[in-house]
Amino acid sequence: MCGIIGFSGDRNCVPILLDGLGTLEYRGYDSAGVAVQTECGIAVYKTKGRLDALRELLKTHPEAQGTCGVGHTRWATHGEPSDINSHPHEAENLTLVHNGIIENYAELKKELETLGYTFVSETDTEVAAKWIGHVYKQIGDPVKTLFAAAKDLRGSFAFGVMYHDRPHTLYAIRRDSPLIVAKTDTAGFIASDIPAILSHTRSYYRPGEDVVAVLCGSDVHFYEESGAEKNLVQETVNWDVEAAQKCGYPHFMLKEIHEEPDALRRTVMPHLKDGVPFFGVPMLDGDGLKDVGTIHIVACGTAMHAGLLGRAWIERFARIRVDVDIASEFRYRNPVLAPNDLVVLISQSGETADTLAALRLAKSRGVHTLAIVNVVGSSVAREADDVIYTWAGPEIAVASTKAYIVQCATLRLFALRLAFVHGKMSEEDVRTRCSALAQEMPAEISETLQLAPQLNEIARRFKEHEHIFYIGRGVDSHLCTEGSLKLKEISYIHCEAYAAGELKHGTISLVEEGTPVVVVITEDSLAEKTISGIREVRARGAYVVCFCASAVADRYSIPADEIVRIPAPAEDAPLPLMTALQMLAYYTSFEMGLDVDRPRNLAKSVTVE
Ligand code: F6R
Numbered sequence: 194m195c196g197i198i199g200f201s202g203d204r205n206c207v208p209i210l211l212d213g214l215g216t217l218e219y220r221g222y223d224s225a226g227v228a229v230q231t232e233c234g235i236a237v238y239k240t241k242g243r244l245d246a247l248r249e250l251l252k253t254h255p256e257a258q259g260t261c262g263v264g265h266t267r268w269a270t271h272g273e274p275s276d277i278n279s280h281p282h283e284a285e286n287l288t289l290v291h292n293g294i295i296e297n298y299a300e301l302k303k304e305l306e307t308l309g310y311t312f313v314s315e316t317d318t319e320v321a322a323k324w325i326g327h328v329y330k331q332i333g334d335p336v337k338t339l340f341a342a343a344k345d346l347r348g349s350f351a352f353g354v355m356y357h358d359r360p361h362t363l364y365a366i367r368r369d370s371p372l373i374v375a376k377t378d379t380a381g382f383i384a385s386d387i388p389a390i391l392s393h394t395r396s397y398y399r400p401g402e403d404v405v406a407v408l409c410g411s412d413v414h415f416y417e418e419s420g421a422e423k424n425l426v427q428e429t430v431n432w433d434v435e436a437a438q439k440c441g442y443p444h445f446m447l448k449e450i451h452e453e454p455d456a457l458r459r460t461v462m463p464h465l466k467d468g469v470p471f472f473g474v475p476m477l478d479g480d481g482l483k484d485v486g487t488i489h490i491v492a493c494g495t496a497m498h499a500g501l502l503g504r505a506w507i508e509r510f511a512r513i514r515v516d517v518d519i520a521s522e523f524r525y526r527n528p529v530l531a532p533n534d535l536v537v538l539i540s541q542s543g544e545t546a547d548t549l550a551a552l553r554l555a556k557s558r559g560v561h562t563l564a565i566v567n568v569v570g571s572s573v574a575r576e577a578d579d580v581i582y583t584w585a586g587p588e589i590a591v592a593s594t595k596a597y598i599v600q601c602a603t604l605r606l607f608a609l610r611l612a613f614v615h616g617k618m619s620e621e622d623v624r625t626r627c628s629a630l631a632q633e634m635p636a637e638i639s640e641t642l643q644l645a646p647q648l649n650e651i652a653r654r655f656k657e658h659e660h661i662f663y664i665g666r667g668v669d670s671h672l673c674t675e676g677s678l679k680l681k682e683i684s685y686i687h688c689e690a691y692a693a694g695e696l697k698h699g700t701i702s703l704v705e706e707g708t709p710v711v712v713v714i715t716e717d718s719l720a721e722k723t724i725s726g727i728r729e730v731r732a733r734g735a736y737v738v739c740f741c742a743s744a745v746a747d748r749y750s751i752p753a754d755e756i757v758r759i760p761a762p763a764e765d766a767p768l769p770l771m772t773a774l775q776m777l778a779y780y781t782s783f784e785m786g787l788d789v790d791r792p793r794n795l796a797k798s799v800t801v802e
Contacts, residue, residue, distance in 0.1 A: 195220070195222065195265060195266060195267050195268050195280070195291070195293075195385070196214060196217030196218070196220045196222060196265065196266040196292070196384075196385045196386070196389070197217075197263070197265055197290050197291075197292055197351060197353050197372065197383060197384060197385045198210050198213030198214055198217065198263070198265075198382070198383070198384050198385070199262070199263040199290070199353040199382065199383035199384070200260075200262060200363075200380060200381070200382055201260070201261040201361055201362060201363050201381045201408045201409055201410050202260055202261075202377075202379050202380025202381065202410055202411070203260060203379045203380065203410065204260060204379075204380070205258045205259065205260065206229060206259060206260055206261060206262040207227065207229060207257055207258060207259075207262065209393075210229075210263070210264035211227070211244065211247070211248060211264065212392065213264060213382075213389040213390070214227075214244055214247075214264045214265070214266050214389075215244060216386075216388035216389045216391070217266055217384070217385055217386060217388065217389050218266065218791060219388075219445065219589040219591060219790065219791065219797045220266065220268070220385065220386070220796055220797045220798055221268050221591060221791060221794075221795050221796030221797055222266035222267055222268050222796075223241065223242070223267060223268060223269050223274035224240060224241045224242060224266070224267045224274050224275070224276070224279035225239065225240065225242075225243070225244050225246070225247040225264070225265065225266045225267065225279065226238060226239025226240065226247065226265050226267075226279045226280050226281055226290075227247070227251070227257075227263065227264040227265070227281070228262055228263050228264075228281035228283075228288045228290070229257050229258065229259040229261075230259040230260070230262060230361065231256060231257065231258060231259045232259070233256070234357065235283075235288045235355060235357060236254075236256070236257060237281050237283060237288060238250055238251055238254060238257055239265075239276060239280065239281065240276050240279060241274050241275050241276050241279060242274075244266070261355065261360070261361045261362070261363065262355075263281060263288070263289070263290045263353045263363065263383075264290070265279070265281060265290035265291075265353075267279050267280050268796050270294055270317070270801060271294075271298070271315055271316045271317045271318075272315025272316050273315075277313055277314045278314045278315055278316050280318060282314065282318045282319040282321075282322040283319075283322060284322045284325065284326025284327070285326060285357075286326045286329055286330065286356060286357050287325060287326050287329060287354055287355060287356045287357060288322070288354075288355050288357070289318070289321070289322050289352050289353060289355070290318075290352070290353045291317075291321060291322075291350055291351070291352050292350070292351045292370045292371075292385055292800060293348060293349035293351060293368075293369065293370040293800060293801060294317060294348045294350075294802065295317040295318070295320060295321050295347070295348045295350065296347040296348035297346065297347040297348070298320040298321070298348075301320050301324050301345065301346075302320045305320065305323050305324065305327065308327070310327070317348075321346060321350070321352070324342055324345060324346070325338060325339065325342040325352075328341050328342040328345075329342075329356065335354075335356050335359055335362075335364055335407075336405045336407065336416050336420070337420075339352070339354070339364060340405065340418045343366055343368065346368075348369075349368055349369035349370045349546060349800060349801060350366075350367065350368055350369070350370055351365070351366075351367040351368075351370035351371060351385065352364075352365060352366050352367070353365050353372075353383050354366075361409055361410065362407065362409045363381065363383055363406075363407075363408040363409075364405060364406065364407055364408075365383045365400070365405065365406040365408075366404075366405050366406070367402060368402045369402070369546060369549065369800070370385075370544075370800045371385055371386065371542075371544045371572070371798070372384070372385060372400065373385075373387065373390070373397045373398065374397065374399075374400055374408065374413060374415075375390040375393065375394050375396060375397040375398065376394070376408070376411045376413045377393050377411060378411055379410065379411055380393070380410060380411055381409070381411055381412070381413045382394075382408075383406065383408065386798075387430055387587070388587065388589070395429055395430045396427040396428070397427065397430070398413075398415070398425045398426075398428070399425075399428060400415055400425060403417060403418065403423075404416060404417060404423050404425070428569070428570055431569075443783075444590065444779070444783070444789045445589040445790045446590035446592055446594060446683070446775075446779050446789050446790055447779055449585075449589070449590055449594050450594045450595065450642070450772060450775050450776060450779065451642060452585075452586065452595050453595045453598045453635075453638050453772055454635035454636070454638045454639045456583075456584065456585040456586060456595045456598060457598055457602055457630070457634060457638065458631065458635050459584040459585075459586075460583045460584045460585065460599040460602055460603060461602055461606065461627070461630050461631045462631055463584070464581070464603070464606050465606075465627055465631060468624040468627055468628060469609075469610075469613065469620060469623050469627060470607070470609055470623070470627060472581050472606075472607075474563075474579045474580075474581065476561065476578075476579055477563075477579070477607070477610060480614070482610065482611055482614045482615075484533055485513065485533060485534070485535050485611075486514075486531045486532075486533040486534040486535070487513075487514045487515070487516060487531065487534045487535075488507060488513060488514070488515045488516070488534070488535050488536075488537060489515075489516045489517075489518060489523070489528065489534060489535070489536045489537065489555070490515060490516070490517045490518070490537045490539065490604075491517075491518045491519075491520050491523045491536060491537070491538050491539075491548065491551045491552075491555075492519075492520055492538060492539035492540060492545075492548055493521065493540075493547055493548055493799065494593070494678070495592075495593040495675060495678065495679075496539040496545075496548075496593070496597070496600060497517065497518075497519055497520070497539070498597065498674050498675035498678065499539055499600035499601045499604060500517045500537075500539055501517055501671040501674065502601050502604065502605075502668060502671050502672075502767065503517075503537075503539075503600075503601070503604030503605070503607070503608065504517050505667065505668045505671060506604060506605050506668075507604070507607070507608040509608075510609060510611065510612035510618055511608060511612040511614075511617050511618075512615070513611055513615065518551070519547075520538075520547035520548040520550070521547040521802070523551045523554070524550045524551045524554050528554075530555065530558045530560045531560075532559060532560070534561075535560070535561050535562075536551075536555035536560050536561070536562045537562075537564075537565065537607075538551065538552050538555075538562060538563070538566075538573055538577060539564075539565045539566075539600050540564070540565075540567075540571075540573050541566075541567045541568070541585070541588055541593055541596035542567070542568055542571060542797070543564070543566040543567065543568040543571025543572055543573040543574045544568070544571050544572055544573070544800050545573070545798070545799050545800070546799060546800050546801055546802050547799075547802060548573055549572050549573055549576070552564070552573055552576055552577055553576065556576070556578075561578050561579075562576075562577045562578045563577060563578065563579045563580070563581065564576075564577035564579070564580045564581070565581050565583060565600055565603050566581075566582060566583070567582070567583045567584075567585050567588065567596050567599070569582060581603055583596065583599035583600055583602075583603055584599065585599045588797075589790065589797075590789070590790045590797075591682075591683075591790060591791055591792055591795045591796070591797045592679055592683050592789075592790075592792065594679075594772075594775045597675060597771065598638070598768055598771065598772070601768060601771075602630055602634075602768065605626075605630060606627065606630065609623045609626055609627060610623075626764075629764075629765050633761070633765055634769065637759075637760055637761040637765060637766075637768075637769040638768060638769045638772050640760040640769070641759055641760060641761075641769040641770075641773050642772065644757060644773055644776070645776060645780075647757060648757070648773060648776045648777045648780055649784070651738055651755060651757070651777060651780075652777055652779075652780035652781040652783070652784050653780075653784050654709070654736075655680075655684075655686070655709055655777070655781045656684070656686075656781050658686060658707075658708070658709055659686065659687060660686070660687045660688075660703065660708060661677070661680065661686055661687070661688045661689075661708075661709045661711065662677075662688070662689050662690075662691065662700070662704065662708065662709070662711070662730075663676055663677040663690040663691070663710075663711045663712075663713065664692070664696060664710060664711070664712055664723070664726055665690075665692070665693055665712065665713035665714065665716075665723060666692060666693045666694060666716055666719040666722060666723050666726075667716040667719050668715060668767055669693075669713040669714060669715055669716050669719070669723070669767075670690070670691070670692040670693070670713075672713050672715070672767055672770060672771055672774065673690035673691070673713050674690040675771060675774070676690070676713070676771065676775075676777070677689060677690040677711075678690075679774060679775055679778035680774075680777065680778040680781060682778075682795060683778055683779070683781075683782040683787065683789055683792045684782045684785055684787065685787070685792075685793070686781070693712070693722070693723050693726035694722070694726070696726060696729065696730070697729065701730065701733065704730050704733040704734070704735050705733065706734035707734060707735075707736055708730075708734065708735050708736065709735070709736050709738065710727075710730045710735040710737050710738070711738050711739075711740065711774075711777075712726065712727050712737055712738070712739040712740070712741075713739075713740050713741070713770065713774075714739060714740070714741035714742065714745050714751075715741065715742045715745070715763050715764075715766035715770055716763070717742075717744070717745055717748075717763040720741075720745050720748070720749050721749070724751060724752065727739065727751065727752055727753055731752060731754075736754050737752075737753040737754050737755070738754065738755045738756075738757065739756050739757070740759060740770055740773055740774065741756065741757070741759065741766075741770075742759050742761055742762065742763040742765075742766035742770070743758040743759060743760055743761070744762055745763055746758050757773055759773060
């Protein structure tokens with residue numbers, strides 16, 4: 194999704210804006226631009242394509258210098274990626290950048306057109322710029338204008354605004370789209386995310402939706418609609434620049450996969466007390482879970498896939514009913530929610546628009562909400578009744594890896610807590626499983642990372658194919674769903690995941706000579722049935738690669754072309770096995786020479802519906 198950076202300070206802002214945009218590249222974008230307050234007024238430089246194209250453009254404009262400016266990376270929603278649709282956008286009295294979607298832009302555009310306004314781009318943002326500019330003409334006060342104009346806008350937004358008659362000053366307002374504000378002794382910053390300000394400061398403000406931020410150099414103020422100044426408390430980043438850099442790895446994705454053992458320990462250890470789950474949340478640690486009704490897990494993409502694993506564990510360990518919903522479906526299907534139900538939202542970023550909307554829906558129905566979130570202070574974290582943080586650290590690669598592992602680990606702890614509270618598992622059994630999660634599994638993931646050469650070899654074979662299938666049963670079918678998403682999103686190879694028993698109900702007709710089929714087996718009790726599935730697809734010519742817990746490989750004769758042995762007992766194997774599937778996806782994309790960290794059409798943080 195779009196990235197915003199703004200600077201007001203004592204130096205030329207252009208290199209600062211470009212560096213800041215560089216740190217936001219992970220969000221996904223297709224064009225970039227900056228606006229600078231130069232000696233001759235505000236000048237805009239923008240272009241379709243990567244940041245390098247913008248850098249080249251700026252080289253031909255030595256006059257692009259000034260101490261106040263905004264920068265933007267655009268992920269196209271309204272209108273194709275093009276120079277003209279890129280941000281910043283201008284009205285006659287202001288220039289702005291925007292992240293989000295203005296849903297009623299067509300109505301506003303019509304109204305502005307009847308007033309004589311004309312438009313050069315196809316974007317909703319240009320309409321917003323001209324609308325705010327129109328309001329400014331009437332009100333004349335920059336802060337009041339933003340509050341008033343925001344009331345007319347439907348949808349989500351974070352705006353960074355420079356009014357042409359307010360030199361050296363940045364204004365910002367947000368609704369449902371992320372935006373932070375920071376200051377040093379000599380400058381003020383606005384940004385979509387923390388990496389953009391990390392080389393300047395580790396402290397930042399997270400303005401809510403009820404304030405306008407005004408920055409003039411290091412003079413930073415927040416105002417409420419009444420005009421009163423609002424004091425916000427600064428938050429401190431608890432990870433450093435290093436954590437947001439590649440540290441010698443060729444890609445963030447590979448680095449983040451290698452961080453999984455640490456991320457797992459960092460997430461599990463603080464959530465254990467005397468060896469059993471403890472969340473520091475009264476409802477979870479007390480008796481609050483005793484009479485819980487249905488648990489609704491709601492999330493998007495990879496986070497939703499973690500929810501599928503969570504459901505399997507909660508139902509298996511605690512025998513409590515769990516529904517898993519895609520957030521964009523949940524919010525529109527008028528879900529049946531009972532007062533004692535619990536809605537669990539899972540999100541790495543905590544800013545995913547559909548997940549946030551699902552959370553608000555659940556709250557509006559009076560149902561208790563629990564968020565499992567990686568970004569401290571993010572919108573989902575702030576709005577949920579309770580939060581369990583995962584401690585994966587910053588995830589920069591678009592394809593989520595370590596965040597999935599810690600989401601699953603948190604759900605497993607939650608399932609064990611439920612099992613204990615409901616008398617379905619002894620304290621000793623809970624303790625043994627918690628210890629495996631904290632001690633053995635990180636080590637097993639580290640050992641799995643040693644399988645890199647074998648996985649790279651398989652990737653070389655896979656890259657030649659157009660279709661790949663993933664099959665498994667039970668928990669393994671959920672690992673297949675996430676493993677195939679990982680491969681398709683970064684290699685662009687068409688992959689499908691199927692419950693192995695479902696194959697012969699139609700899909701097997703797609704298997705032909707040489708079609709790669711990935712088979713996953715961690716479920717010992719279902720191994721024989723999955724092995725029958727291997728025989729079925731091999732009889733149709735499939736090339737079978739079986740990822741299985743080493744104990745399963747020892748016990749059964751597996752008729753696969755290639756076996757990837759996961760060094761973990763069957764019960765612990767799902768998480769390390771996912772590490773291996775993530776590496777397979779990584780190496781396939783790498784071997785195909787693709788942009789592993791920034792796959793086409795995708796954004797890291799999906800802050801629009
Ligand atoms: C895929 C991926 C996405 C996200 C999804 C939800 O690798 O990263 O499917 O999982 O967009 O994002 P969060 O977890 O930030 O809500």
